[in-house]
Amino acid sequence: MATPPNTRRPDELTLEVVELIGDIVARYHEDYESAAAEHSLTGAQARLLSLLSLEPLPMRKLAQKLKCEPSNVTGIVDRLESRGLVERRPDPADRRVKLAAATQEGRRVAKNLRESLRFAREPLAGLGREERLALRGLLQRMLRQPES
Amino acid sequence: MATPPNTRRPDELTLEVVELIGDIVARYHEDYESAAAEHSLTGAQARLLSLLSLEPLPMRKLAQKLKCEPSNVTGIVDRLESRGLVERRPDPADRRVKLAAATQEGRRVAKNLRESLRFAREPLAGLGREERLALRGLLQRMLRQPES
C-alpha cells in the first residue's frame, strides 16, 4: 500500500520539534543580522555579498538565489557597489547580462562576516562529535523531503 | 581546569552542520512567509498576531518579543487593527499602557496560519518517532547554550 497523503494534524512531538526549530531559526537570524550590522551591512546585503564571494553571478541569477524580484537586486548591488564591495562586469558571451562580482575588499568583508557568525560556535558548542554527526544526518534527511 | 573559551576556528563537521541549519532556516522562512501571504499578512504581521493569539500584550512588550523598536509596533498594530484582527485596550492598572489583543477573527486567522505551516508536516515527514525524539533532544541542548 502506498503511504497515505500527509494531511493529518501533526502530533504533539512533531509540534514540539517544529517549535524548537522556530527557536533555532529566530536565534540564527538574530546572530546573522547582528553579524551583518557589525560590518554595517543589512541582512540582504550580507546574503548577496556572501553569494558573490564564491563566484560572480548575473543579476538575474542573484534574484533567483535570493528569491526576490530582479528589480530589487539592482538596488542592493548599487549600495554594495557604492561602498566598493561589489562591481558590475560585462558578460562577454551576452551583452545583455551584467555579472556582479565581489571586489577583493568585498571578499575580505565576506570572510570576516562568516567568521563572526557566533551561531557557528555557541549553540553547537554543547554537542559532542557523535551528536553533531547525528544532527547532521537528521537535518540532511529533513532537507531531502520534497518541496510540496 | 576550566573549559577554554571557545575561540577556535570551527572544524569541518561543525561548518557542515551550520550550513545545514542555514538551509533549514531558509526553508522555514519561505514556508512562514508564504503561509502568511496566503492570509494576506506580512511576516511581521503574522508574528505579531501569533503572539497576541496567546495573550494580550502591552505595545512595549511586543517590541521586546519582536526585537524591534516600539515605534515600529505602532504601525504593525495599526495595519492589523484596520483589518479587524487586533484591537487596542486600555490597561486598568496603568493609563500609559495600551494592551494589544487579538480579536476573535484575529485568533481564527492565527489558528489557520499555524495549521497551514507546511513546514510542520513535510520536512519532518521523513523522520520516524525515534528520530524526532533524538532531534528534539539535540535542539534542546543547542538552545540551552548561553547567549554570549
Added chain:
DNA sequence: TATTGTTATACTCTATAACTATA
C-alpha cells in the same frame, strides 16, 4: 524625572509595471 506610546523622518527591502538594449 522616568516611562509608555505615538509621530515625524529617513533608509532599506519588496513587488509590480513600464522601459532599454540586446538576443
Added chain:
DNA sequence: TATAGTTATAGAGTATAACAATA
C-alpha cells in the same frame, strides 16, 4: 519576440529623535 537589467512607484519594516500623557 523574448530576455536581461533598469527605472519608477508604492507599501511595509526598520531605527532615531522628539513629543504628549501618565507615573
